[in-house]
Amino acid sequence: MNFPDLFDAFDAAVLPPGLPDAAVLRLRHDTVARELAAGEQLDLDPGRAFFAFLGVGACKLAAFVSSAREQIVSFHFAGDVVHVPAQGRYGYTLSALTDAQLLVIPADSLSRSGPDSCGMLRLASRETENALARSRETSIILGRRSAQERVASFILAIWDRLGAGSQDDGWIDLPMSRGEIADSLGLTIETVSRQFSELRDLGLIETEGRSALRVIDLPGLSRCAGQLPVAA
Amino acid sequence: MNFPDLFDAFDAAVLPPGLPDAAVLRLRHDTVARELAAGEQLDLDPGRAFFAFLGVGACKLAAFVSSAREQIVSFHFAGDVVHVPAQGRYGYTLSALTDAQLLVIPADSLSRSGPDSCGMLRLASRETENALARSRETSIILGRRSAQERVASFILAIWDRLGAGSQDDGWIDLPMSRGEIADSLGLTIETVSRQFSELRDLGLIETEGRSALRVIDLPGLSRCAGQLPVAA
DNA sequence: CGCTGCTTTGACTGCTGTCAAGTTTGGTGG
DNA sequence: CCACCAAACTTGACAGCAGTCAAAGCAGCG
Numbered sequence: 245m246n247f248p249d250l251f252d253a254f255d256a257a258v259l260p261p262g263l264p265d266a267a268v269l270r271l272r273h274d275t276v277a278r279e280l281a282a283g284e285q286l287d288l289d290p291g292r293a294f295f296a297f298l299g300v301g302a303c304k305l306a307a308f309v310s311s312a313r314e315q316i317v318s319f320h321f322a323g324d325v326v327h328v329p330a331q332g333r334y335g336y337t338l339s340a341l342t343d344a345q346l347l348v349i350p351a352d353s354l355s356r357s358g359p360d361s362c363g364m365l366r367l368a369s370r371e372t373e374n375a376l377a378r379s380r381e382t383s384i385i386l387g388r389r390s391a392q393e394r395v396a397s398f399i400l401a402i403w404d405r406l407g408a409g410s411q412d413d414g415w416i417d418l419p420m421s422r423g424e425i426a427d428s429l430g431l432t433i434e435t436v437s438r439q440f441s442e443l444r445d446l447g448l449i450e451t452e453g454r455s456a457l458r459v460i461d462l463p464g465l466s467r468c469a470g471q472l473p474v475a476a
Numbered sequence: 477m478n479f480p481d482l483f484d485a486f487d488a489a490v491l492p493p494g495l496p497d498a499a500v501l502r503l504r505h506d507t508v509a510r511e512l513a514a515g516e517q518l519d520l521d522p523g524r525a526f527f528a529f530l531g532v533g534a535c536k537l538a539a540f541v542s543s544a545r546e547q548i549v550s551f552h553f554a555g556d557v558v559h560v561p562a563q564g565r566y567g568y569t570l571s572a573l574t575d576a577q578l579l580v581i582p583a584d585s586l587s588r589s590g591p592d593s594c595g596m597l598r599l600a601s602r603e604t605e606n607a608l609a610r611s612r613e614t615s616i617i618l619g620r621r622s623a624q625e626r627v628a629s630f631i632l633a634i635w636d637r638l639g640a641g642s643q644d645d646g647w648i649d650l651p652m653s654r655g656e657i658a659d660s661l662g663l664t665i666e667t668v669s670r671q672f673s674e675l676r677d678l679g680l681i682e683t684e685g686r687s688a689l690r691v692i693d694l695p696g697l698s699r700c701a702g703q704l705p706v707a708a
Numbered sequence: 709c710g711c712t713g714c715t716t717t718g719a720c721t722g723c724t725g726t727c728a729a730g731t732t733t734g735g736t737g738g
Numbered sequence: 739c740c741a742c743c744a745a746a747c748t749t750g751a752c753a754g755c756a757g758t759c760a761a762a763g764c765a766g767c768g
Binding site: 622623663664666667670685686 | 755756757758764765766
Binding site: 293307309313315317327329332333334355362365366368369372373375376377379380381382383384386387388429430 | 525539541545547549559561564565566587594597598600601604605607608609611612613614615616618619620661662
């Protein structure tokens with residue numbers, strides 16, 4: 245996918261309808277396309293915040309905590325808009341899990357003044373709010389859940405995200421390693437592996453090779469995740 | 477403080493300068509003042525998102541996880557703007573730790589269309605972004621830190637927030653209980669209490685009664701918190 | 709002064725991290 | 739097509755930290 249196609253996809257999927265052409269054109273002007281190979285990391289000015297629209301592939305947003313370990317803030321897939329914050333107490337990096345194509349949009353280009361920029365601002369506000377909601381859910385999972393609940397929650401989330409549109413045989417491919425799963429759940433590789441094995445032994449999931457995964461018993465897995473129905 | 481005083485404080489502290497009078501007036505019209513006694517909970521439409529400006533007092537924003545335990549998302553103090561999200565997977569509540577006075581502003585009233593509303597949108601966007609940054613830091617702390625590091629981080633954060641403007645003798649009053657601290661750090665009451673005792677035995681802090689606290693050795697406490705200097 | 713609820717401390721258990729082998733996987737080059 | 743290799747994954751043994759259960763100590767308040 246080249247820049248025009250990527251931008252069109254972005255326009256169709258994300259931009260609110262009815263934006264003035266001038267605003268879209270200016271946004272298009274500020275936007276840059278990037279192609280990342282699997283494992284490659286997006287190199288940006290750490291002092292500025294960005295939004296990234298992921299057209300193709302899968303990415304992780306990670307905070308640098310120490311040389312030994314990073315905390316993965318979120319995983320993203322085709323069609324997602326990622327909020328990459330400016331460096332505060334921690335530095336953030338966006339890296340590709342698979343070959344990826346994305347658009348990079350400086351956050352301040354969405355919030356520039358001007359009579360026609362309200363739509364852009366609303367977009368930025370909405371995406372930031374989405375990111376906030378996801379982040380707060382992450383906090384809840386990290387604060388209160390056992391290893392098994394975390395892994396089960398993770399599988400459910402990935403299943404929700406990748407299972408629907410995937411092939412009909414019900415298998416999905418995890419684009420991230422066990423280590424990356426561990427880094428996103430605040431666990432070690434070994435514990436993640438053990439929990440995968442246990443969920444397999446319980447007959448809730450099936451795995452094949454490093455990355456193939458199938459959920460057999462969705463309600464059972466939800467129970468393992470400690471999911472409560474949303475309080476009415 | 478009555479409504480006009482509260483709103484003036486909000487205007488002075490938060491609203492960007494140069495907003496059109498009409499926009500400020502409309503915002504003022506959509507804004508409601510609330511007074512909460514300690515322990516009381518703000519009762520809002522759970523289906524809508526709000527911003528709250530805390531004029532006086534201290535509050536906690538909590539997510540309802542199970543009947544046994546809540547996850548406290550953040551603590552807030554006089555002058556803060558709190559983002560109270562609409563109910564998603566979890567319901568959120570804002571409760572007063574001390575007697576509090578606050579302004580409640582529906583989030584959509586900041587994002588309503590109109591040529592003069594860009595300033596409001598920018599405000600909403602900025603506040604949401606602040607909340608996101610704090611939430612991501614929380615995730616990092618919950619995911620990767622030991623009990624002692626969490627408690628030390630918590631004390632440092634509170635000290636930063638309350639220590640500066642406080643009395644000159646260097647004591648601050650914690651408005652939250654050990655249980656609430658535990659709920660915000662993903663620990664149990666007993667562990668929090670043990671860590672307070674240990675930090676006291678280490679000569680890093682001093683406590684008196686339930687709520688009085690003084691930091692004696694700030695660098696030492698930072699070391700206990702496992703703070704890394706921001707990577708250059 | 710005595711109550712109630714919060715906090716502290718102690719003993720013990722269990723989960724998860726650490727360390728250390730094995731085993732599998734998927735790719736690479738012969 | 740097969741053999742080999744490095745990296746990723748799995749499994750086991752063990753230790754340590756934090757949770758659980760229980761009891762005692764305090765603070766604030768009528």
